[in-house]
Amino acid sequence: MAADTRTRIVQAAMELFWLKGFNSTSVADILSRTQLNSGSLYHFFPGKQDVLIGVLEAYRDGIEEMLLKPAWDGLDDPIEQIFALLAHYRRLIVETECAYGCPIGSLALELHEPDPQIRDLLAANFVGWTRAIEQRLEAAGARLPHDADRAALAEFVLTAMEGGVMQARTHRDVGYFDRAVEMLRRHFAMLEQAARTRARSHA
Amino acid sequence: MAADTRTRIVQAAMELFWLKGFNSTSVADILSRTQLNSGSLYHFFPGKQDVLIGVLEAYRDGIEEMLLKPAWDGLDDPIEQIFALLAHYRRLIVETECAYGCPIGSLALELHEPDPQIRDLLAANFVGWTRAIEQRLEAAGARLPHDADRAALAEFVLTAMEGGVMQARTHRDVGYFDRAVEMLRRHFAMLEQAARTRARSHA
DNA sequence: GTCTATAAAAGGATAGAC
DNA sequence: GTCTATCCTTTTATAGAC
Numbered sequence: 001m002a003a004d005t006r007t008r009i010v011q012a013a014m015e016l017f018w019l020k021g022f023n024s025t026s027v028a029d030i031l032s033r034t035q036l037n038s039g040s041l042y043h044f045f046p047g048k049q050d051v052l053i054g055v056l057e058a059y060r061d062g063i064e065e066m067l068l069k070p071a072w073d074g075l076d077d078p079i080e081q082i083f084a085l086l087a088h089y090r091r092l093i094v095e096t097e098c099a100y101g102c103p104i105g106s107l108a109l110e111l112h113e114p115d116p117q118i119r120d121l122l123a124a125n126f127v128g129w130t131r132a133i134e135q136r137l138e139a140a141g142a143r144l145p146h147d148a149d150r151a152a153l154a155e156f157v158l159t160a161m162e163g164g165v166m167q168a169r170t171h172r173d174v175g176y177f178d179r180a181v182e183m184l185r186r187h188f189a190m191l192e193q194a195a196r197t198r199a200r201s202h203a
Numbered sequence: 204m205a206a207d208t209r210t211r212i213v214q215a216a217m218e219l220f221w222l223k224g225f226n227s228t229s230v231a232d233i234l235s236r237t238q239l240n241s242g243s244l245y246h247f248f249p250g251k252q253d254v255l256i257g258v259l260e261a262y263r264d265g266i267e268e269m270l271l272k273p274a275w276d277g278l279d280d281p282i283e284q285i286f287a288l289l290a291h292y293r294r295l296i297v298e299t300e301c302a303y304g305c306p307i308g309s310l311a312l313e314l315h316e317p318d319p320q321i322r323d324l325l326a327a328n329f330v331g332w333t334r335a336i337e338q339r340l341e342a343a344g345a346r347l348p349h350d351a352d353r354a355a356l357a358e359f360v361l362t363a364m365e366g367g368v369m370q371a372r373t374h375r376d377v378g379y380f381d382r383a384v385e386m387l388r389r390h391f392a393m394l395e396q397a398a399r400t401r402a403r404s405h406a
Numbered sequence: 407g408t409c410t411a412t413a414a415a416a417g418g419a420t421a422g423a424c
Numbered sequence: 425g426t427c428t429a430t431c432c433t434t435t436t437a438t439a440g441a442c
Contacts, residue, residue, distance in 0.1 A: 005425075021315050023226040026417060038419075039426055048418065099316065108373045109312040112224050113302065122373045155370060155379060156386040162369050163362030170311045170325045176358060183359040187386075190393040208407075229435060242408055245437070 101165030
C-alpha cells in the first residue's frame with residue numbers, strides 16, 4: 001500500500017526542511033525526492049508555503065505516536081521519561097554527525113516573519129511538547145516542591161534542549177548538548193533535594 | 204567622517220541578516236540600504252557569503268565594546284552582570300515586538316551546512332560570549348560551589364538565553380524569555396544556597 | 407573605487423494535454 | 425490526478441566604461 005501522493009510530498013518535505021531548511025529547499029528538490037512532477041504538487045498545495053503548513057501539521061499531529069511513545073517506551077519514572085526524550089534528540093544529533101537537531105526549532109529561527117498560520121503552527125508544536133513534559137512533571141508529584149511552577153519548568157526543559165542543540169550543531173560537538181542536559185539534571189536534583197528538605201521540616 | 208564603504212556594507216548586512224536572515228536578504232537589499240551599486244560591493248567582497256563572514260567577524264570583534272560594556276555599565280556584582288546581559292536581550296525582544304532575538308543564534312540554525320569558515324565564526328561568537336560569562340562566574344568565587352563547572356555553567360547561561368529567545372519569538376510573547384531567565388535565577392540561587400550550606404558544614 | 411548594463415542561473419508557479 | 429513544457433521573477437554575479 002503505497003502512501004498517497006499528498007502524504008509522500010509531506011514526508012519528503014519534512015525530511016528536506018529538516019536537512020536543508022525551508023528556504024534552501026526548492027520545490028524541485030521535493031519533486032526530485034518524490035519522483036513526482038510539479039503538476040502533482042500544485043494539485044495538492046497552492047504553493048510551497050502550504051507544504052510547510054502540511055509539514056508542521058504532521059509534526060503537531062504525530063508528536064504522541066512518532067516522538068513521545070517511542071522515547072518513553074518501557075519507562076515509568078516521569079522524570080526519567082523527560083530525560084529519555086532528551087536522549088532521543090541526542091540520538092538525532094549523533095546520527096547526523098551534529099549537523100541537524102530539532103526541526104521545529106530550526107524552522108522557528110529561520111523564518112523571521114512567518115505568516116500567522118505558520119507561526120501558530122510552530123507555537124502549537126512547542127506547546128504540544130511542553131504540555132507533554134508538564135504532565136510528566138505533574139506525575140512526579142511531591143518529588144518537586146509544591147510551589148514549583150510545572151508549566152514554567154516544562155518550558156525550561158524545552159529551553160535547555162533547544163539551546164543545547166543549537167550549540168552542539170554550531171560546534172559540531174554533542175558534548176555541548178550533553179552538558180546542557182547535565183545542568184538540567186542538576187536543576188531537577190536540586191529541586192528534588194529542596195522538596196525533601198521541606199518535607200522533613202514540616203514533619 | 205562617513206564610514207568607509209566596506210564598513211557601511213557590513214553594517215547594513217548585519218542589520219538585514221538580523222531582521223530577515225541570510226537567505227532572505229538579497230544582495231539587492233544590501234545595495235538598496237547602503238545606496239551603493241553592485242560594483243562597489245563586489246569590489247570588496249567576492250560574494251554574498253563573504254559579506255556574512257565580514258558580519259560575523261564584526262560581531263566577534265565587537266562583543267566587548269558593543270555588547271558587554273554597555274550591558275554591564277555601572278554594575279559590580281558578577282552574577283548581576285550576567286543577568287544584565289540577559290536583560291539586554293530582553294530589550295531587543297521587546298523593541299522588536301518579539302520578532303527578533305539573538306542574531307548569532309538565528310544564523311546558527313538557519314545555515315544548515317555552512318562552510319567551515321562560517322561555522323568556525325559562529326562558534327567563535329558563542330565562545331566569546333560564554334568565555335565572558337565564565338569570567339563573571341569565576342569572579343563570583345566562593346558564592347558558587349567550588350566543584351561547580353564554571354565553563355559548563357556559562358554554556359548553560361547561553362543555552363537558557365537562546366532557548367528563551369526562540370520561544371519568545373515563536374509565541375511573540377516575552378513572557379517565555381522571562382520565565383527562562385527566572386528559572387536560571389533559581390538555578391543560581393540553589394547553587395549559592397548549596398555553597399553556603401557546605402561552607403557551614405565545613406566550619 | 408564606483409557606475410550602468412547585463413549575463414546566467416535558479417526558483418516558484420502556471421497552462422493545457424492526457 | 426499526473427504529465428510536459430514553459431513563463432516570469434528574483435537573485436547572484438560579471439563586464440567594462442568612467
